[in-house]
Amino acid sequence: MRSIKNILTIYDPIILLIVIFLIFWSILNVYSATFHEYSNLYIKQAVFGVIGLTVMLLLPFIDYRKVLNLSPYLYLIGIILLLGVMLFGKTILGAKRWINLGFFMLQPSELMKFIMILITAHLLDDKKSISLKDISIVLIITAIPLILILKQPDLGTSIMVLLPVLVILFTAGLPKRYIFGAIGLFISLAPFIWQHMKEYQKKRILAFLNPEADPFGSAYHILQSKIAVGSGQLTGKGFLEGTQSKLFFLPEQHTDFIFATIGEEWGFLMSALIVLLYLILGIRIVLWGLKIKHIAGKYVCFGSAGLITLQAFINISMTVGFAPVVGITLPLISYGGTSLITFCLIIGLVLSVIAEYKREKIHF
Amino acid sequence: MNSRGYFLIFVFTVFSLILLGRLIHLQIIKGEYYYEKSEKNHLRVVVLNAPRGNIYDRNGILLAYDKPSYNLYTFPYITKKRLKILERNLKRILNIELSKDIKEKIKKGNSLKVVIKKNLTDKQIEKFFRYSYLFTGIYLEVQPRRIYTEYARYMPHLIGYVGYPSEKELKENPKLRPDTLIGKSGVEKIFDRYLRGKYGTKGMVVDALGRIKEIKWENLPKRGNDIYLTVDARIQKIVYEAFKNTGEKSGAVIVFNPDGYEILALLSYPIYDIQKFSDGLTKEEWKEIIKNPYKPLLNKALKGIYPPGSIFKIVVGLGALNEGVITPNTRIYSGGKFKLGNFVFRNWNLGGCGRVNVMEALETSCDTFFYQISLNLGVRNITKYTKLFGIGEKLNPEIEKRVAIVPTPEWKRKRFGKPWYPGDTIVYSIGQGYLSITPFDGAKIIAPIANGGKIYRPKLLKAVHNRDTGEYKETEKVLIRKLPVKQEYIKTIKRGIYLVVYGNRGTAKLLSLSPVKVAGKTGTAQVIRKKDPKQRVKKWKYQNHAWYVSLFPYDKPRFAMSVFVEHGIGGSKTAVPITKYIIDELYRKGIINEKY
Incomplete structure (x- = not known):
């Protein structure tokens, strides 16, 4: 008995409970969003949920530093997989993002998020302050997968691969002049970027900026998604009772727009709770990061928290009409095996950092 | 370093507050408005197919033309649950029997239109309108139908036929709509660029059951050009x-x-x-x-x-x-x-x-x-x-x-x-x-x-x-x-x-x-x-094989x-x-x- 209790103490209960709740919530809502169109997506999601949870619970038994040391190899594997997508990838809805493994459609770009957290933390380990050289190395290392993912094309995921890297650089004490410099550069380059965007991307941004201009084209999704969320009112229409999210002709109602289903069927109470859960999850992980002494461990925490919470918030912003539509999933809830398992890996790694900290504390 | 960590917490918190505010705005303050919108208002954009041009022979003998035909169609999400009743009504009043294929499509489908019956007779159309309350969720649409005259029947290969674009054709030509009739072979295909008109669109506000509440706009289609073949x-x-x-x-x-x-x-x-x-x-x-x-x-x-x-x-x-x-x-x-x-x-x-x-x-x-x-x-x-x-x-x-x-x-x-x-x-x-x-x-x-x-x-x-x-x-x-x-x-x-x-x-x-x-x-x-x-x-x-090539007179x-x-x-x-x-x-x- 004691040993089981001992084992359980290495986990952070709050993180664990939130993750389990979100995965359960995912299965429920994937079912609701798809039962009328597909028969078994929720079962697949449940299977991935179990696999993901198992991986997450097992990771804390491995010293995360060993995993960090493996990160260059993992990075290479990730790049090879991305190249594999380019060569043998499966095209769905005009984008080449998946490798068909027969039983499973692997999306290596999702996995890359995990790998980028690892390698960035690994590269910046033991650095009290970061130099221009460190920053350059990290950015070059990031640029390679970023370009490969942009080519697929998948703007959403490439932003989300970059995001944790930026968060880590930021928390590593990136000098303010670089931050402002980067922002200035971005603004001055914006017209150039605009010119090089794909037609559909421009349309989405225009639709976001001015939805009334073209309510039946690109802005249609945003409008319909807003109606779905809004129509949920305080308590929602009830499980499986949403009409809007099922009728609104969105191909992504179970992936990118799953929050619309939640908003419509469960109302404000549940939607707000979901937002709060992501907030608590993020804060909790950051707080652990503040406590931990080992620098790479800190970065793992900060990067992971930044990725999970910000990705969730950006996805929700999209659904409520606050951000242009880019393909970004709601972490742990959106349908998709690779995405779910990637986030389980990331949280598993965070739990491993925490467990290591707890173990050391006991020993001392 | 830790101060940056706290800043991260600050960002999360502010972001979440903005989202909570937005949710309050959408779901609580404007919740009723959106609820009504979701209940009653779905905008449906219907493509109005342009009539294709006529095809004549060299002496002006008519070979092919468009004639409006009336089709019944439905959206499965509306009729799925009431299929049995509808099936009975269709049989009893319009004498239309649903094939297995169509029933299957309705049961499995969702928002994609399913055509139930093409080319309704005048009598069926009249009855459909008289008893429209028995056919909730079933709609009548006008689609141009290609009619080939007696003379055209001697040259089916030459004239070819029309049909809906394949997925490949849709991909290659982004201007095409899935329900635009295009030439698939023969003259209909070769001279499709002349024959095909420009489709129009009609935007309608429909309620949850698909009844038309309001017509928002209507762009009339433009008919295609007529062509004269060298064929006699x-x-x-x-x-x-x-x-x-x-x-x-x-x-x-x-x-x-x-x-x-x-x-x-x-x-x-x-x-x-x-x-x-x-x-x-x-x-x-x-x-x-x-x-x-x-x-x-x-x-x-x-x-x-x-x-x-x-x-x-x-x-x-x-x-x-x-x-x-x-x-x-x-x-x-x-x-x-x-x-x-x-x-x-x-x-x-x-x-x-x-x-x-x-x-x-x-x-x-x-x-x-x-x-x-x-x-x-x-x-x-x-x-x-x-x-x-x-x-x-x-x-x-x-x-x-x-x-x-x-x-x-x-x-x-x-x-x-x-x-x-x-x-x-x-x-x-x-x-x-x-x-x-x-x-x-x-x-x-x-x-x-x-x-x-x-x-x-x-x-x-x-x-x-x-x-x-x-x-x-x-x-x-x-x-x-x-x-x-x-x-x-x-x-x-x-x-x-x-x-x-x-x-x-x-x-x-x-x-x-x-x-x-x-x-x-x-x-x-x-x-x-x-x-x-x-x-x-x-x-x-x-x-x-036998051949004879000749010139005369x-x-x-x-x-x-x-x-x-x-x-x-x-x-x-x-x-x-x-x-x-x-x-x-x-x-x-x-x-x-x-x-x-």
Whole structure:
């Protein structure tokens, strides 16, 4: 008995409970969003949920530093997989993002998020302050997968691969002049970027900026998604009772727009709770990061928290009409095996950092 | 470093507060508004298909037009749960039975439109409106339906058909809508750019049950242009009847106006019911067509390739004259057999032809004459002249579907890995061996003999007429090249094929009974090698192909025609009688002497 209790103490209960709740919530809502169109997506999601949870619970038994040391190899594997997508990838809805493994459609770009957290933390380990050289190395290392993912094309995921890297650089004490410099550069380059965007991307941004201009084209999704969320009112229409999210002709109602289903069927109470859960999850992980002494461990925490919470918030912003539509999933809830398992890996790694900290504390 | 961590917490918190604020705004403050919107208001954008332009023949005979047809359709998410009741009502009131297929589609589908029944009768439409309350979730739409007139039914392959775009076509052309009718084959496809109009759209606000609450906008569609084909529907009908009345099973006929290569008729036989095909065949009807051994769906005129047999002697003869291998008067002894080393090449008539010149050789279709000149002319020259006629290329890529196989030594090496033997040249010279052409190419062989050596771009479109602006635009004839041969030689060949009809030993003497002066060349192409040329084969598919290419009236040819009878046994036996039927009918109806 004691040993089981001992084992359980290495986990952070709050993180664990939130993750389990979100995965359960995912299965429920994937079912609701798809039962009328597909028969078994929720079962697949449940299977991935179990696999993901198992991986997450097992990771804390491995010293995360060993995993960090493996990160260059993992990075290479990730790049090879991305190249594999380019060569043998499966095209769905005009984008080449998946490798068909027969039983499973692997999306290596999702996995890359995990790998980028690892390698960035690994590269910046033991650095009290970061130099221009460190920053350059990290950015070059990031640029390679970023370009490969942009080519697929998948703007959403490439932003989300970059995001944790930026968060880590930021928390590593990136000098303010670089931050402002980067922002200035971005603004001055914006017209150039605009010119090089794909037609559909421009349309989405225009639709976001001015939805009334073209309510039946690109802005249609945003409008319909807003109606779905809004129509949920305080308590929602009830499980499986949403009409809007099922009728609104969105191909992504179970992936990118799953929050619309939640908003419509469960109302404000549940939607707000979901937002709060992501907030608590993020804060909790950051707080652990503040406590931990080992620098790479800190970065793992900060990067992971930044990725999970910000990705969730950006996805929700999209659904409520606050951000242009880019393909970004709601972490742990959106349908998709690779995405779910990637986030389980990331949280598993965070739990491993925490467990290591707890173990050391006991020993001392 | 830790201060940056706290800043991260600050960012999270602010971001979450913004989102919570937004949720309060959407769900609490404006919740009722959005709720009502979701309950009542779905915007539905309907595409209003533009009517396609009409298709006329050269004389303005109507071949195809659009007529509104009324279809019933539904959206599965609305009717899924009430399918049983609806099924009963449909049966009882409109006498419409839902097929298994459609029921399955409704049960499994969601937001994609499912068409329940096409082409409703007036009575059904009236009842549908009278009892509309019994058909909640079922809608009536107007879709243009393509109607083909009686004349069009003799040219299904030429006219083609319309249908909804495939996924591939949608991808290639982003302007297409899934429910726009587009040309799928034949003229409907070739001239789709003229015929297809511009669709309009209608935006409607509908409630959760799909009832129309308000029409937001309506952009009317723009109809497509009318087109006039070069085809003469009367000639096409005669050509069809020629096949039907002579009882031949399968083949093709192409009639050109040699001046400009206007296609006056293009038949692939047997034909299929173009109207049924366009409206959609039942599974049984489809099976029947597929099972038909004479392949009604294949456009043999443009897509079938067959050895041309002796009609090819026109090309070889002209080439030999022009290259100086022979003169019009060169006489060569041509016996019943020709020996080359150990190989023996037979004449079709083992009695031989005697000492003949090229005209007489054409008259009797003397194989051994051509065997001998072919060795001096050479494979390269034969191929050169064949290509000059436009065989082995698409003179009009819009119309022509398949390119003839015109062999060269390089081609043979690449294809079979073997060198070119002199024996190959010998069989090539009588249109056998590797050479394969379409019946359409047959017309390309005879037309330059009729017009004095001019090669035109085959023309199918006479004019385009925009009904809204009244603009009427005729298409010009396009001269591609002139055969680089002396007029004298063309006349020699023409004289030779005149003898085919009027000479004592001609192979198409039947035609001399015709009231119109005609010249032409027979062709009998072997399908399988036979030890004894007189050996008879019973099975249809092993019988020889029959050809007859002709020009008439002889003195001032206004028609160049290629008749091909698949497995028709012999040119004289089947292709010539069909030619005679056509020419006699053209004469009887006075079309022969009409002005274009």
